[in-house]
Amino acid sequence: MVKKIALEEHFLCPGFEGYWQSTVGDVDPKILAQVVARLSDFGDLRLKSMDAAGIERAVLSIAGPGVQAETDGRIATRRARDANDFLAREVQRRPNRYSGFAHLAMQDANAAADELERCMTELKFAGCMINGHTNGQYLDHPSLDPFWKRAEALGAVIYIHPTDPVTPSPALEGHKGLRRATWEWTFETGSHALRLVFGGVFDRFPRARIALGHMGETLPFLLWRFDSRAKLYGIKLAKPPSEYIKANILVATSGMCSAEPLNCAIAALGHDRIMFAADYPFEAAEEAGHWMDDVALNETVRADIAYNNAAKHFGLR
Ligand code: ZN
Numbered sequence: 433m434v435k436k437i438a439l440e441e442h443f444l445c446p447g448f449e450g451y452w453q454s455t456v457g458d459v460d461p462k463i464l465a466q467v468v469a470r471l472s473d474f475g476d477l478r479l480k481s482m483d484a485a486g487i488e489r490a491v492l493s494i495a496g497p498g499v500q501a502e503t504d505g506r507i508a509t510r511r512a513r514d515a516n517d518f519l520a521r522e523v524q525r526r527p528n529r530y531s532g533f534a535h536l537a538m539q540d541a542n543a544a545a546d547e548l549e550r551c552m553t554e555l556k557f558a559g560c561m562i563n564g565h566t567n568g569q570y571l572d573h574p575s576l577d578p579f580w581k582r583a584e585a586l587g588a589v590i591y592i593h594p595t596d597p598v599t600p601s602p603a604l605e606g607h608k609g610l611r612r613a614t615w616e617w618t619f620e621t622g623s624h625a626l627r628l629v630f631g632g633v634f635d636r637f638p639r640a641r642i643a644l645g646h647m648g649e650t651l652p653f654l655l656w657r658f659d660s661r662a663k664l665y666g667i668k669l670a671k672p673p674s675e676y677i678k679a680n681i682l683v684a685t686s687g688m689c690s691a692e693p694l695n696c697a698i699a700a701l702g703h704d705r706i707m708f709a710a711d712y713p714f715e716a717a718e719e720a721g722h723w724m725d726d727v728a729l730n731e732t733v734r735a736d737i738a739y740n741n742a743a744k745h746f747g748l749r
Pocket residue numbers: 440442593645686711714
């Protein structure tokens with residue numbers, strides 16, 4: 433088994449169940465109870481699953497949307513801080529196995545920047561995860577420039593996690609099976625990242641970095657088309673869109689145990705920007721781990737994707 437760092441591994445802390453359950457949809461209550469048990473556990477259940485998958489270190493993040501769905505900004509800021517303190521205590525119990533991503537209330541750009549800085553400097557977190565839009569506001573909004581400025585200065589990677597869109601697309605009407613993780617979240621989250629690219633966030637903050645799960649939410653597959661259409665439509669950016677995607681976006685394999693999109697992501701972005709993730713407990717860590725062990729790759733590339741790239745980009749060991 434190749435040793436691994438897993439980047440998109442979720443937990444729930446007390447008081448956050450309500451936010452999370454709003455995005456669950458129709459799931460068998462028995463399965464739901466098992467998922468909640470796994471989300472709330474930091475001991476045997478999680479560690480056994482990590483061991484079976486060859487995961488040395490899991491970077492833990494709140495199962496979304498968390499305070500991204502909180503309508504009261506002050507409550508959001510306070511609860512995000514409490515959640516980060518909770519996670520820091522769990523990480524402290526097993527510092528060799530766990531690291532943390534900060535949970536941030538983007539309702540207030542300056543408070544979010546302060547909390548990111550506190551989490552990275554005092555709590556030694558690896559970066560942050562933002563669960564998509566905050567009550568309909570995306571991360572390219574100009575009011576968030578102070579946040580990007582601080583994130584860039586800290587060298588923080590902002591991991592953008594899928595969430596439900598503000599309103600479901602009419603194109604999915606009548607097809608419940610296409611909602612959420614099947615297809616809806618890919619479009620929602622890929623669009624979020626493209627808003628940052630096309631909105632010039634990386635022109636304003638050239639060293640800002642984001643991460644996307646699910647093998648890049650289809651972006652690596654579409655680079656040529658983004659460039660071709662951006663030119664045709666006269667989009668005013670310093671570089672073609674693909675250049676930002678290659679320079680400012682990192683990609684994790686979460687929830688995608690499949691060689692074709694992995695090879696596409698490697699070919700499009702370079703293997704040093706691709707990193708392993710399982711998306712526990714929504715996906716089986718064992719399946720993801722065994723897939724990473726077995727998928728056809730040069731052994732140096734496998735070791736980099738499984739461990740070394742995350743160690744380098746997130747300052748983990
Ligand atoms: Zn996830």
